[in-house]
Amino acid sequence: MESIKIFAGNSNPLLVEKISSYLKIPIANSTVKSFSDGETWVEVQENVRGQDCFVIQSTSCPANENLMELLVIIDALKRASAKRITAVMPYYGYARQDRKVAPRTPITSKLVADLIVAAGAHRVLSMDLHAAQIQGFFNIPFDHLYAAPVLVKYLKSLQLGDIVMVSPDAGGVERARAYAKHLNASLAIIDKRRLAANVSEVMNLIGEVSGKTAVILDDMIDTAGTMTQAVPVLLKNGAKRVIAMAVHPVLSGPAIERIESSGIEKVIVTDTVPLRENAKNCKKISVLSVADILGEAISRIHDEDSVSSLFI
Secondary structure (H helix, E strand, O other): OOOOOOOOOOHHHHHHHHHHHHOOOOOOEEEEOOOOOEEEEEEOOOOEEEEEEEEEEEOOHHHHHHHHHHHHHHHHHHHHHHEEEEEEEEOOOOOOOOOOOOOOOOOOHHHHHHHHHHHHHOEEEEEEEEEEHHHHHOOEEEEEEOOHHHHHHHHHHHHOEEEEEEEEHHHHHHHHHHHHHHHOOEEEEEEEEEEEEEEEEEEEEOOOOOOOEEEEEEEEOOHHHHHHHHHHHHHOOOOOOEEEEEEEEOOOOOOHHHHHOOOOEEEEOOOOOOOOOOHHHHOOOOEEOOOOHHHHHHHHHHHOOOOHHHHH
16 A cells, blocks of 8 residues: 555544554654644645545534644645545534525535535545435545444444334434344334424334333434433333443533433443543443444555445
8 A cells, every 4th residue: 555645633643543553554744733823734744746645534523623624634635746635534523514404594514515625635435424415515426434333243242132222313213223123123213303403302202112222323422412311211111221322422511411410321432533531531431443444444445446345
């Protein structure tokens, strides 16, 4: 892999190191920092002319700073004559703003896609998008990865017995059904109505959870309101225990306090987003790494092999 280069912003250095270790390729030398007034400044410190470059950067908190770093790194590589630039975004920020939910509101997810393309990216690689249609916002190739192989393998290792996969809302039913199929588990759905942004209310439970281990599955945990509100409903309906599972541990605002005070036994997440300081001390949270999936996808893209075969 002599013609491949891995670059990184400051969003998730530990994940980048794991991907680098999997690929047995050193992280390329670059400086990514901010001026005192907050402007992002990037310098690529090695030759990239004619190289296949991968920029690994989640647009997690602080979302705007990390997004800007990604854009500026891509621009620097483009102006340094890189042959191909792939934006590797383990977590795609602004993904929840994928449609107009009210008059005179933006579709910011599409705006972010336009910015990435305008900066000079030739390809995008991301994991477990909040909405799959975001792929259609790009007019360049988009590879959509899933953390399911890692999460399913871990769940099986826990030997939880009779499992019911629980979707915390109607939008996540397809995801929960796919996991239930892999685990030979049943399916339940929480009927939830959102009152405002980051505020939700559980209304009803569809499906049978009595005597089973309920595994609440979502693509991300933000304020943990949706997840923790589902717990008393599941327990009231006879669930033996409740486990939560999500790919992206955004964990903003009161998330940790809600998790700690809830009846959730364990919260399983991945390292697409680095845990915040207050989350690192939470004994309920278990972090699994998706570095090998991302590393293998990068290798296959470079070698022009199939990426979709990773999930067959």
